[in-house]
Every structure is written in structure tokens, then in C-alpha cells.
Amino acid sequence: MRRLRPLLLCLTLLAAALPGSAAVAVASPSVGAGADGPPRPLDQVIPAPESVREGGAPFTLGERTPIRVTGGSGGSGGSGGEAREAREAARALAA
Numbered sequence: 001m002r003r004l005r006p007l008l009l010c011l012t013l014l015a016a017a018l019p020g021s022a023a024v025a026v027a028s029p030s031v032g033a034g035a036d037g038p039p040r041p042l043d044q045v046i047p048a049p050e051s052v053r054e055g056g057a058p059f060t061l062g063e064r065t066p067i068r069v070t071g072g073s074g075g076s077g078g079s080g081g082e083a084r085e086a087r088e089a090a091r092a093l094a095a
Contacts (some may be wrong), residue, residue, distance in 0.1 A: 065091075
């Protein structure tokens with residue numbers, strides 16, 4: 001049985017890779033059209049977060065939107081002034 005298992009696995013993979021096999025045809029649908037027809041807008045496939053507003057930017061920054069600033073000291077004991085300035089600049093650009 002130990003010798004038969006790798007052989008069966010190899011045969012299965014080989015059969016799936018052969019041109020004209022049903023496995024290849026099922027695994028590669030035509031470009032632009034899925035099994036459900038033409039591609040749908042992303043908001044119909046994945047629900048949009050509540051923060052997304054119709055007609056606006058996809059992601060809006062509010063007063064409580066967390067903005068992560070990388071770099072700088074980032075350690076304890078720092079005043080956090082650089083991070084605060086970066087967050088304010090990001091919010092100003094988003095407005």
C-alpha cells in the first residue's frame with residue numbers, strides 16, 4: 001500500500017495536468033467571466049464597512065480613525081509629537 005499511494009498521487013496530478021482534460025477546463029474559466037457570469041462590482045461581492053460613504057472616498061478618516069505611523073522613536077518616553085503631526089497631516093490630506 002505504501003508504494004501504491006505515491007503512484008496514485010502522481011497519476012492524479014498527471015491526469016489533471018494533461019491538456020484537454022476536464023480538470024484543466026474546470027480550473028481555468030475564461031478571463032472576465034466567472035461561473036456566475038460577468039464580474040460584479042466589489043461592493044456586491046464583499047460587504048462594505050460602515051465607514052464607507054456612498055459617493056465619497058472609499059475610506060474616510062474620522063476623528064477616531066486610527067492612523068498608524070511607522071518609524072521614529074516609537075518607544076516609551078517619547079513625546080509622540082512626530083506621530084501626532086503625521087496623523088494631523090494625514091487627516092488634513094483626507095479632508
